Amino acid sequence: MAEVVVVTGGTAGVGRATVREFARAGADVAILARDQGRIDATVAEVQAAGARALSIFVDVADGAAVEAAAERIEQELGAVDIWVNNAFAGIFSSFMDMSEAEYRRVTDVSYFGQVHGTRAALKRMLPRDRGTIVLVGSTLAYRGIPLQSAYCGAKHALQGLLDSIRPELEYRDSKVHVTMVQLPALNTPQFDWARAHIRPKPRSVGRIYQPEVAARAIRFAAHARRKEVWVGYTTVQAIRGDQLASSLVDEYLAATGVEGQSSGVPIEADRQDNLFDPVPGDFAAHGRFDDRAHETSWQMGLNRHRAAVADGFAAGTLAAGMDWLLRRRRG
Incomplete structure (x- = not known):
């Protein structure tokens, strides 16, 4: 019988690539997102791969809506085997230039969205004593950087959630597994639709990978039963570097972190962002950095084996x- 997989934020970037990855492997996929046009396009891709797809229009910041989505998924696709908490929101801004509403929105989507997904999944997995929940994290879950304090704070909070839930499950002698994937910089549409209070277009810093690298790692993590999966040598480098010399990393980021995230190209006057409402259009998985994004990670290859x-x-x-x-x- 095919696995039933849920992917939140499954219509663009890492989420879109993850949906494709599971569908190619024969899984039936429920796609949770906010833009109906992209949902329909993603469903068509799953069906073209020969798998079943279920589209659900939902904002993961709404816990009741996520719970209703989980109920519908189990009624129409069957018992959920894997729940991937991928949806997030971000903003490129100094801490003091953000409004409280903006900061709260990033937290509601990027942190509480994963809390809501985890609760909905556990409610169904615990009685069956099986299933896997994947928290999608980031290098920034360990090492915050300038201009992304709201996103970094949410990812750090997920690390605490993971550390708390896992021993609770072990105490219950539960076979339900919770894991977290720490991702590197990725070539996704986020740099073109995340809200920005900086004048130049935001860009990624350092080595950047294609979203398919992340998607393969997420599917691997869903079956490997490890606590965490770190993706890309830059992730290992950043996490270990911060553990060894955090104050020195602070100084380095003070010197390079702000200018390094600016492309030098002015933001369009009519640029739309997806913080509170989705940006229309089928942005799919990739962003604008195809010319320098890496399609493989040797570190992840070693990690798998x-x-x-x-x-x-x-x-x-x-x-x-x-x-x-x-x-x-x-x-």
Whole structure:
């Protein structure tokens, strides 16, 4: 029987790529999003892959609406096996230039949206004692950066949610699994439709990956039963760097973090953003950085096969040790 997968924010960026990834693997997918046109286009892609699709128009900031969506999914597609909490909102702005309403909206979507999805999924998975919930995080769940305090705060909060829920499930001896995927910078439409209080167009900093890299990692995490999956060597670099020398990272970001997120190209006067309402148009998965986005991650390849890598490292170390011992004895 096909897996039943829920993807919030499933019509663009990482969400759209994740829907495609699961559909190609034969899963039936429920797509939760706010723009009906993009929902219809995404449903057509799932059906073209030979899978069933269910479209639900919903704002994940509305907990009651998410709960109603979960009920409908189970009635029409069947018991949910995997729930991917992907929807988010962001704003490029200094902390003091944001209004309280803007800050709260980012938090309501990016944090409480995942809380609502997790609660709706657990309500159904716990009695069955099976299922997986994927929290979609970011490098910024560990290391905040300038101009994105609302988004970084939401992702940090998700880290606390993960750390709290997992021992509760273990205490219950539950087989329900909750995991979090920490993503790097990605080539998605967010840079063209996130609200911005900066004059130049925002851009990604550092190495950037295609959303398909994230989608493959999310599907992997949904089945690997690990607490976290870090994607991209830049994610590992940022998290470990902050753990080792957080104050030095502060100084580095003070010098580079603001200008580094500015493209130098002025924002269009008629630019629309999706903070409170969706931007019309089928933006699909990719953003405007196809010319420099990487389609693979060698770090993720090693991550998928870490047991074999560890065995190979151990075998190599043992062989080197034996060679050294033999040469010592001969000498």
